[in-house]
Amino acid sequence: MGWFGGRFDVRAVAIGAVVAVAVTAAVYGSSPWWPTDDDEPGAAATATGTPSATSRPSSTGTPSATGTPSSTGTPSDEPPDEVPTGLSDDAAAALRAALRGPVTLDPARLEERAVRRAAVVVGSDRPVALDADTGEWVRLVLPTDVWLDAGVSLSPDGTRLLRTAPDLEVLPLAGGRTTVLEPAPDPLRFPSVRPREHAGGQCFAHGAAWARGAGRAADAAAGTVLAVYGCALVDRDTHDPLVERHLAVETDLSDGSERVVQDSDGYTGESPPRYAPSGDVFVAGWGTSETDTQGVRVFGPDGPGHFWPGTYLVDGDSWRDERTVLAWEEEWTGPSDHVFLDVVTGDMQPVTVPDLGNLLGYVGGRLAEAGTSRSACAVTACFVETTTGEREPWLDLGDDGAAWVVLVADDLVRAALA
Incomplete structure (x- = not known):
């Protein structure tokens, strides 16, 4: 695995994984490289080589290490009851208050349980969530083996989590069966008949996001997932990539x-994909072997657009508005080294806020900043105004004050703010 200045080199990981798989194939040379019809269901490549969605029993019937709640608070293996849509008046009011702040919570005193829907989830030593059904803050019981970090996102309706490691999968927040999206190689890019001196091609998921925009899925409640894959065919002797592809696939979870x-x-680059608020374009990490450079690139209906070498998206929702995303630059000396990227013109605008802490992304249209020793935010998280540098306390978790990720259910937030 490779590192660039303390950052994870996803390209080196992808190529290394292909080489490792190739060595295994060399040992078992009599086995077919591509999955056959006799392989496990869901493991075979589709005709187009894009991922196929499968379901499997979940191991989410027990609570995570965040605590030992009563049996009523444990995520269930059974399919959840039909989940309501929209928000009650009380829940909508509670969500507006949460987005406005300030919010002061003691996680140790909150009821500890699972929820069917969460409007806001805060990852900390003791994760907390705003229950979208009741409007109450709870200490959240997560499905087993789920760790909240920047690689996890919350569905627009607040009912499911999406993650890429250890698998690309969708997990019901309340427990139940998971849906696994399994990347499969494309036989057109990597034909099964190839010189034996070449390692085989594989596609690896390096990031995923929930699609935005109504009507995208056949069943809007099911949702659509965008996954970005890095695909490589590697020379077995030199380990040099012979073919590299940046592949993005939307999967309609309803069918x-x-x-x-x-x-x-x-x-693929380090930055996971992020859709614009309208859902028409997305940004993601991208790189090229010709210059050995990676950064943020915008992708739209007409193909790839502007590319900003040496830039990386901030965690959480990085979109300030329909045409502007927030990133940080490779020559990173501190959290204040951030820039706005204009996806229409390609311009870069420095963010000039002194003592800026680690950013958690946009929450209800406002930029959230984590309170750290280097930050001017004195609580768990603040809202910061990038034009004036002014801060407002947003969330205070007391002694459990470190927040490393904030997940927001987009559709519920829009409904509450409408």
Whole structure:
């Protein structure tokens, strides 16, 4: 695995994984490289080589290490009851108050349980969530083996989590069966008949996001997932990539149908995909072997757009508005080294806020900043105004004050603020 200045080199990981798989194939040379019809269901490549969605029993029937709640608070293995849509008046009012702040909570005194829907989830030593059904803050019981970090996102309706490690999968927040999206190689890019001196091609998921925009899925409640894959064919002797593809695929979770929305030369960068508020374009990490450079790139209906080498998206929702995303630069000396990227013109605008802490992304249209020893935010999280540098306390978790991620259910937030 490779590191660039303390950062994870996703391209090196992808190529290393392909090489490792190739060595295994060399040992078991009599086995077919591609999955056959006799392999496990869901493991075979589709005709287009895009991921196929499968379901499997979940191991989410027990609480995570965040505590030992009563049996009524434990995520269930059974499918959850039909989840209501929208918000009650009380829940909507509670969500507006939570987005406005300030919110002061003692996680140790909160009821500890699972929820069917969460409007806001805060990852900390003791994760907390705003229950979208009751409008109450709870100490959240997560499905087993789920760790809240920047690689996890909350569905627009607040009912499911999406993660890429250890698998690309969708997990019901209240427990139940997970849906696994399994990347499969494309036989057109990596034909099964190839010189034996070449390692085989594989596609690896390097990031995923929930699609935005009404009507995208056949069943809007099911939702659509965008996954970005790095695909590589590697020379077995030199380990040099012979072919690299940057592949983005949308999967409609209501029927498992898939659509390739982006297929270009290059490899994946560190930044996971993030859709614009309208859902028409997305940004993601992208790189090229020709210059050995990676950064943020915008992708739209007409293909790849502007590219900003040496930039990386902030965690959480990085979109300030329909045309502007927030990132940090590779020559990073501190949290204050951030820039706004204009996806229309390609311009970069420095963010000039002194003593800026680690950013948690936009929450209800306002930029959230984590309170750290280097930050001017004195509580768990503040809202910061990037034009004036003014801060407002937003969330105070007391002694459990470190917050490393904030997940927001987009559809519920829009409904509450409408």
